[in-house]
Amino acid sequence: MKLATLKDGSRDGKPVVVSKDLSRCAAMPEIAANLQAALDNWPDIVPKLTKIATRLVEDPSFGEKFDEKTAHSPLPRAYQWADGSAYVNHVELVRKARNAEMPPSFWTDPLMYQGGSDSFLAPHDPIVMADEAYGIDMEGEVAVIVGDVPMGAGLEQARAAIRLVMLANDVSLRGLIPAELGKGFGFFHAKPSSAFSPVAVTLDELGDAWDGAKLHLPLLVDYNGAPFGKANAGIDMTFDFAELIVHAAKTRPLGAGAIIGSGTVSNKLGDGPGKAISEGGAGFSCIAEVRMIETINGGAPATPFMKFGDTVRIEMKDKGGASIFGAIDQVVEQYHPDNSKDI
């Protein structure tokens, strides 16, 4: 089953079931007011949504046209967004890039930050930011939406709680990270609103690419229209989603609809760091990594962070080449705050 939320002017949007080829969709007005409501009552809701999904398969004339450009993030706002750093390779490179040591425990104890979740960007919304000097960067990720997870849940419970899978662009402000982390309380200013793929899918839609806790497919990242990354999300993922969920629920329960992210997808090449696609490598899912490689190879970073007008596209295709989740496709635009506006 594939699910999306269409923009309709409301805060939570209009939930729809989407056909496997992302061409059509059907509303669910009598089933759930929005995707969060469906997740709140998932076991009762799934059979009803499955009926709609089946009809979309059986009747090619059923439903309306689905245009992912009109989609919001599947959850336009959520009660929880906790993002891991499961590709420890990425963490190690980014730390090197800012001359920070990585403790060896990072290979055994998952790293996770608490994200803001009240104002997600739609997948085709611009990334508006006041200043290029913030060091605007994309982070291509895989994310799961879970059901209720009790505090202290084990790995089996965590695996069983995974309801939906989607992609994420965990926008990061590299220029603000050192000062924010230096204050000791986490990223805060350095992690503005994230965006998620137009479509979230149930595990059965992933076939054998889903091994129970990892997604074994390349994450395609295009930067300004050119291939930039194709790292396989199933490779070099030090902590799988079950381990990330167990970590998130160590001292508190997770509510239905909580989103857990993988962190930037990143593949090593043998024992060395990653390589650009043009050099036969898997490329990168964020700019910070390529800057690190450039520093290793040439002494200094050459690729700047994103400027106003730059675009990023994040997508994943099945073995037949069809888009699974639709694409996150965003342009960076300058934000002009209007402090005179009444609230």
Place this chain on the structure above:
Amino acid sequence: MKLATLKDGSRDGKPVVVSKDLSRCAAMPEIAANLQAALDNWPDIVPKLTKIATRLVEDPSFGEKFDEKTAHSPLPRAYQWADGSAYVNHVELVRKARNAEMPPSFWTDPLMYQGGSDSFLAPHDPIVMADEAYGIDMEGEVAVIVGDVPMGAGLEQARAAIRLVMLANDVSLRGLIPAELGKGFGFFHAKPSSAFSPVAVTLDELGDAWDGAKLHLPLLVDYNGAPFGKANAGIDMTFDFAELIVHAAKTRPLGAGAIIGSGTVSNKLGDGPGKAISEGGAGFSCIAEVRMIETINGGAPATPFMKFGDTVRIEMKDKGGASIFGAIDQVVEQYHPDNSKDI
């Protein structure tokens, strides 16, 4: 106007308008399904809720009995919980307690962490935790709920966005903080579910105790039935709520219903650290502070963190001695996870 959310078995509870003396309440079935829905549409909702509030004043027989023990946190779950450390005195003492330096910029640049918001505790719910060794501590705070705040909002916009005020117990796990902060990504495990006061109030309910961005009343903290803290929330608040909101919204908008906390309320005594109530001081809103004072005075902390069975009560009274928000009243209990339970 005073608002609360009664436990009714649903995730978001049943919203009610509460009488000023907290004795009666009236439901709002045709106005808003829950408090978040009211905040989503606040300008339209306020006149309708005001009518109910007025009737509660004019007709002493109107409404049903209000029992704060049946109340959930006003928002049982929220899309955003960002907690400042506005009483920099507290930060300085807690840092000293763990032998960490406090950068001087902390007096000019607000410190804020992103909290989890999908599983708040009800104000009279126990604090369940698997292990006393986590170093369980209360943090008595004031918190505001805001309307939509655009990214880059100014101080006037921030002030105008404050919808409701309440109290918070930002439960902290002191034993986990050094390792979590050492990893560099924030508190995560060290900040389990928070609890909020039974009642949230509009600014007019606070009279001249509300100066536009601070609440000038003592925060009463009882620990195991004895007075422990009575620090005035309007004193030594280095950053007021408008400044905290501006800080929270620097690189992203805040959605209606976002909760912004003050951090642990803490008063200095002259130029020195705080003093216990029994010694004529304002006491403490968390145990970490008293342990620091004990270390300064006697070389080592004497007061342990909370053990199973310990209780904390957090309340604020108006000048006439009446409870404004009802009380957060919690006991610490041992949690036994059941990893065999199906999800």
